[in-house]
Amino acid sequence: MEKIESVSVCPLDRRCMRLKHFYPLVAFLLPTIVIGYGFVIPRSPIAGINQFTIGFGSALLGATIAYWQGVRFALRRDAGDRRDKSAGI
Numbered sequence: 001m002e003k004i005e006s007v008s009v010c011p012l013d014r015r016c017m018r019l020k021h022f023y024p025l026v027a028f029l030l031p032t033i034v035i036g037y038g039f040v041i042p043r044s045p046i047a048g049i050n051q052f053t054i055g056f057g058s059a060l061l062g063a064t065i066a067y068w069q070g071v072r073f074a075l076r077r078d079a080g081d082r083r084d085k086s087a088g089i
Contacts (some may be wrong), residue, residue: 018072025067029060 036056046052 011063012048017075021075025064029064 037053041047041053041056
């Protein structure tokens with residue numbers, strides 16, 4: 001796997017992380033939280049605050065962090081590719 005040079009995304013072409021980048025994440029999190037904490041967990045033997053509900057929340061937090069880092073990586077990589085093309089490399 002090749003090492004990717006650290007590139008600041010915003011100053012190059014104003015491709016900062018925007019709210020629109022998080023629409024897919026919100027579309028995943030909202031139904032998951034509503035269904036998980038609203039319907040499934042309360043009607044199961046693991047109802048209440050315990051290790052299972054905390055684990056479920058931790059999994060959602062981990063998915064959020066992974067998504068955010070993936071978007072940052074993709075924007076940085078895209079900005080680096082654009083810089084190389086504009087320089088004629």
